Amino acid sequence: MSNAPIPANEMDRLLNLAELDLDYTNYDESFDDLAKLAAKVAGTDISLVNLIDAYTQWSISRHGLDIEQMPREDSVCQYTVMGNTGFEVKDLSSDERFKDKFYVVDDPNLRYYYGVPLTSNGTNLGALCVLDEKIHEITPEKAELLKIIADEIVNRLKGIKLIKNLKNKLNEANEDKKKVAHDIRGPLGGIIGLAQVISEQGHENQIDEVLEFINMIHKSGRSILELADEILSSSEPRPLKADEFNLSLFKDKLEKLYMAQARNKKIKFAVNISPENANTPFSKNKLLQIVGNLISNAIKFTPEQGDVTVSMDIESHEGSAILRIKVSDTGIGLNQEGINKILDGNMQSNTGTGGEVGYGFGLALVKHLIESLNGKLHIDSQVGQGTSFKVSIPVVRS
Structure with a gap:
C-alpha cells in the first residue's frame, strides 16, 4: 500500500490518544461485554475494539479472534478513522487494498468488515469493527446500535482515565496524611516532655489537682504519639502507586508490548535496565507513548537480523x-x-526496511511529549550505521 490514509487532524488525534496514557494490555475485561454485544448486534463471529497510534493498531478487546496488534498499514480500521460514519467492505478478498493481507489470504480468511470510529474530542482514536468469513449486511438500525456501543467504549476509556486520576489524588491524600502524622510528632513529643517535667515538679510541691490534670494531658498526648507512629510505620515499604513505574515493571511492559513486532520482522529486541535502580519509583506519565513510538520507529527502519535495544x-x-x-x-x-528535521518537528514520512508505510507523525509526537515533561531528546546517527535516540526526563518524586 503506497498511499497510506492519514486524517487531516492526525497530530491532534495522536495527542488525544496519548492523553489517555494507555498501555494497551490491561483493558480486556473492561470492554469484553461491549465487544461481544457488537458481534451479537451485527450477527458476525468476530468483533474488535482497536486503537491506532502512529505505527500500530492495538486490539484492546477481542471477541472471536485472538489478535493483540498489527502494523497500522495492514489494518482496515485505518480507513475507518478517516471519516465520521461507518466504513464497510463487503468482500475483503476482492478489494485491492486488502486482498493480499494475511487475515484474508490465511486463517481466518476474513471477507466482511464494518467499522465505526471511536470519536473523542473531535478526533478518531480507533474503531469498533465487526468481521466475518461470510458476507453480511448491516442495516441502518444495526449501524445505529453499533454507533451507540462505540460511544460507550469511548465513555469507558474516559472513565478509566478519570478513575486513574482519582486514585492518584487519593494516593496523594494518603501521603499527605502520613506527612501530617510526621509533622505532629515533634510538637506532641514536646508537649509530653513538658508535661513530664511539670509532673515531676508538681509532685515535689504536692499540688494534687495540678498533678491529676497534667497526668491526663500526658496520657492523652502519649496516645496520639503512638497513633502517629502507627500511621508512619504502615508506609514502609511503600508500594508503587497507580501512576508509577519502576525500571523492572517498565521493562516487562515494553517487552510484552513490542517483542511480537520485533519477532515478526526477525529483529533481536532487548530491554536492559540498571539493577541497582530497578525498584526506584517514577511517574509513568506519557512514558509508554514516548518509548513505544521510538521502539516502533526503530523496528520499522531496521532490517531483518538487526538489533533494537532499549x-x-x-x-x-x-x-x-x-x-x-x-x-x-x-x-x-x-x-x-x-536529525535536524526530527528535532525541528519537520520529519516527513519514509518507507521502512520491510516496506512498512510511514505516517510522519510518530517522532513529532515523541518530541512534543518529551518537551511537555520538561525533558530533552538527543539523536546520534550515521547513514548505514543505525540510530540512537537518547531521552532525559526529570524524575518527579512524591
Missing part, C-alpha cells in the same frame, strides 16, 4: 534525579539533515 537507568545527584532512556537500532540511519 537501555534505561536513573541518575541521582544533588537531591534530583533524571530518567535516562536510550533506544538504539542497527538500521539505515540518518544524516544530519534528517
Whole structure:
C-alpha cells in the first residue's frame, strides 16, 4: 500500500490518544461485554475494539479472534478513522487494498468488515469493527446500535482515565496524611516532655489537682504519639502507586508490548535496565507513548537480523534525579539533515526496511511529549550505521 490514509487532524488525534496514557494490555475485561454485544448486534463471529497510534493498531478487546496488534498499514480500521460514519467492505478478498493481507489470504480468511470510529474530542482514536468469513449486511438500525456501543467504549476509556486520576489524588491524600502524622510528632513529643517535667515538679510541691490534670494531658498526648507512629510505620515499604513505574515493571511492559513486532520482522529486541535502580519509583506519565513510538520507529527502519535495544537507568545527584532512556537500532540511519528535521518537528514520512508505510507523525509526537515533561531528546546517527535516540526526563518524586 503506497498511499497510506492519514486524517487531516492526525497530530491532534495522536495527542488525544496519548492523553489517555494507555498501555494497551490491561483493558480486556473492561470492554469484553461491549465487544461481544457488537458481534451479537451485527450477527458476525468476530468483533474488535482497536486503537491506532502512529505505527500500530492495538486490539484492546477481542471477541472471536485472538489478535493483540498489527502494523497500522495492514489494518482496515485505518480507513475507518478517516471519516465520521461507518466504513464497510463487503468482500475483503476482492478489494485491492486488502486482498493480499494475511487475515484474508490465511486463517481466518476474513471477507466482511464494518467499522465505526471511536470519536473523542473531535478526533478518531480507533474503531469498533465487526468481521466475518461470510458476507453480511448491516442495516441502518444495526449501524445505529453499533454507533451507540462505540460511544460507550469511548465513555469507558474516559472513565478509566478519570478513575486513574482519582486514585492518584487519593494516593496523594494518603501521603499527605502520613506527612501530617510526621509533622505532629515533634510538637506532641514536646508537649509530653513538658508535661513530664511539670509532673515531676508538681509532685515535689504536692499540688494534687495540678498533678491529676497534667497526668491526663500526658496520657492523652502519649496516645496520639503512638497513633502517629502507627500511621508512619504502615508506609514502609511503600508500594508503587497507580501512576508509577519502576525500571523492572517498565521493562516487562515494553517487552510484552513490542517483542511480537520485533519477532515478526526477525529483529533481536532487548530491554536492559540498571539493577541497582530497578525498584526506584517514577511517574509513568506519557512514558509508554514516548518509548513505544521510538521502539516502533526503530523496528520499522531496521532490517531483518538487526538489533533494537532499549537501555534505561536513573541518575541521582544533588537531591534530583533524571530518567535516562536510550533506544538504539542497527538500521539505515540518518544524516544530519534528517536529525535536524526530527528535532525541528519537520520529519516527513519514509518507507521502512520491510516496506512498512510511514505516517510522519510518530517522532513529532515523541518530541512534543518529551518537551511537555520538561525533558530533552538527543539523536546520534550515521547513514548505514543505525540510530540512537537518547531521552532525559526529570524524575518527579512524591
